[in-house]
Amino acid sequence: MNTSLPRVAVLASGRGSNLAALLAAREQGELPVDFVLVGSDKAAAGALRLAEAAGIPTLALDPRSYPDRRAFDLDLFARIAASGAELLVLAGYMRILDGDALRPWVGRMINIHPSLLPKYRGLHTHRRALEAGDHEHGASVHFVTAELDGGPVIAQARLAVETGDDEHRLAQRLLPLEHRLLPAVLRLLASGRLQWDGHAPRFDGQPLPAPLILSDHGLGDPDLPLAE
Numbered sequence: 001m002n003t004s005l006p007r008v009a010v011l012a013s014g015r016g017s018n019l020a021a022l023l024a025a026r027e028q029g030e031l032p033v034d035f036v037l038v039g040s041d042k043a044a045a046g047a048l049r050l051a052e053a054a055g056i057p058t059l060a061l062d063p064r065s066y067p068d069r070r071a072f073d074l075d076l077f078a079r080i081a082a083s084g085a086e087l088l089v090l091a092g093y094m095r096i097l098d099g100d101a102l103r104p105w106v107g108r109m110i111n112i113h114p115s116l117l118p119k120y121r122g123l124h125t126h127r128r129a130l131e132a133g134d135h136e137h138g139a140s141v142h143f144v145t146a147e148l149d150g151g152p153v154i155a156q157a158r159l160a161v162e163t164g165d166d167e168h169r170l171a172q173r174l175l176p177l178e179h180r181l182l183p184a185v186l187r188l189l190a191s192g193r194l195q196w197d198g199h200a201p202r203f204d205g206q207p208l209p210a211p212l213i214l215s216d217h218g219l220g221d222p223d224l225p226l227a228e
């Protein structure tokens with residue numbers, strides 16, 4: 001463990017491609033953080049195997065071993081705190097979090113969600129965007145609050161919907177953008193450029209009036225063109 005770097009824990013329930021993107025960014029020297037723990041509610045999650053291969057401590061907790069959501073989340077967050085993590089990333093973590101249990105992490109916890117929030121909180125975001133006839137879809141990274149997928153949005157990656165898109169194709173085309181968006185936002189948070197003032201995000205000391213937008217050049221001004 002390199003104790004001079006910000007310490008980050010990641011929670012993931014599935015295959016872990018967003019975790020892989022974080023690890024790759026770190027390997028490439030683009031994300032100077034120390035991953036101290038990868039946790040999951042699914043012992044079989046691919047994300048745990050990725051973490052093991054990268055030499056990162058892992059944690060698998062089974063929600064069925066706890067009397068209720070709050071008990072599970074309190075134990076989970078206690079263990080994350082014990083890992084020394086200062087920041088927490090939800091990278092495909094598919095459980096709703098208890099509002100009281102998550103409170104100590106507000107402002108230090110981000111989530112990636114596959115829609116242009118505030119559109120399509122919850123599940124089946126690609127299908128819902130197609131059914132609505134949207135011309136534009138995307139992904140958002142937001143601070144996690146007690147409101148499901150409802151915390152302040154920090155940054156978004158936009159994608160033009162194409163004629164041949166179905167749910168699967170749209171998800172596949174969006175994923176590479178997610179894989180750039182999440183490390184870029186974590187980098188800002190870890191560097192201190194992105195902060196939480198108790199109610200809202202601040203970027204370089206200023207309120208963030210609109211989400212940052214991912215372009216070929218990284219995160220920047222919302223008026224930049226669409227990512228293709």
Ligand code: GRF
Binds near residue numbers: 012017018019114
């Ligand atoms: C991603 O689409 C993410 O936006 C959503 O869940 C999916 C996780 O994929 N929250 P992976 O496990 O990171 O591959």
